[in-house]
Amino acid sequence: MSASVLVPGVVSPVVVSLFVPAIFTGLIVGIIGLMAIAYQKNDLNALILTDIVGVGMLILVAAVGTDLAEAIILPGLVVELAEILAISEILMSREMKKKGKNAELIPLPLSMDMExxxxxxxxxxxxxxxxxxxxxxxxxxxxxxxxxxxxxxxxxxxxxxxxxxxxxxxxxxxxxxxxxxxxxxxxxxxxxxxxxxxxxxxxxxxxxxxxxxxxxxxxxxxxxxx
Amino acid sequence: MFDIYIWFYTGVALTILGSLGTALGPGVKDPITRTLNTEVAAVGVSLIFLTYNHTIGLLTFIAATAIITMILLRAIVRLEEVGAEL
Known part of the structure; x- marks a missing residue:
């Protein structure tokens, strides 16, 4: 593999041998997610599909296989979480303005008043x-x-x-x-x-x-x- | 004893199958089915993290996936209560 010139000697050979398959997995998953978003009419379904794109991004980062990868995974996760939370709030408030109705803040179908x-x-x-x-x-x-x-x-x-x-x-x-x-x-x-x-x-x-x-x-x- | 490649390629297969299932699996017009399908891809990514020994990343990923599922289900239920067409 020609890319192995760039790899320092301390990186374990297992990680090096898994690098190319992991990168391709990440790219394939990301492309599947983005294509599905492109063909999607419904906003909520598109929001769920961004989760899949985030998964592809995480695999790309994890493929580096060092402590640096781990340090970048954590902010990636937090950003993905914040993004999904913010967009879901925007979707909900927009629909509520449109319909003029209000829904419960936390729709919990069971009473949690247990002993x-x-x-x-x-x-x-x-x-x-x-x-x-x-x-x-x-x-x-x-x-x-x-x-x-x-x-x-x-x-x-x-x-x-x-x-x-x-x-x-x-x-x-x-x-x-x-x-x-x-x-x-x-x-x-x-x-x-x-x-x-x-x-x-x-x-x-x-x-x-x-x-x-x-x-x-x-x-x-x-x-x-x- | 433990062949690393088995874990890794199981993870790869689960991730790709899970994302295909989320994108065009059966019954994905229903957003709840779509949300549950993302869990398959999440398990695949967990296996890949496990192969790479990303302990903290795996811990945070599991917590974040659970919270994301809760956020999405809450959004779905609230939108259905309002009466939006999903």
Missing amino acids: IMTTAPTFLALILIVHGAFLSGFTGGAVAGGGILFYVLSKRMRGVPANTWEGIAGVSGIAWCLWLVGFLVFFVFPQYWLLALFLAAFGIFIKVAFKAGLIGVIGREEFSKK
């Missing part, structure tokens, strides 16, 4: 948060954030404690600054690398975990409308 929602959340959220703090970093943040989110969603029926969430959003911002400071220390004072590592690890842990706080803020604003 487990009142007894379990505190215990489960505590275990998830402690485990997440022990893991630290991005993964720990995701685990602890799942715990906080579970707590919020199950307490929603009894009313979310309103003014706690603004404070949590503020702490999230401060933790982001900790992460940035840790990153800076890596470059400016390399001899304090351990301090920088812990600043970055726990900064991103608190940041990711308290992203759930933002969902709590949005939830409070939406639910107080009713």
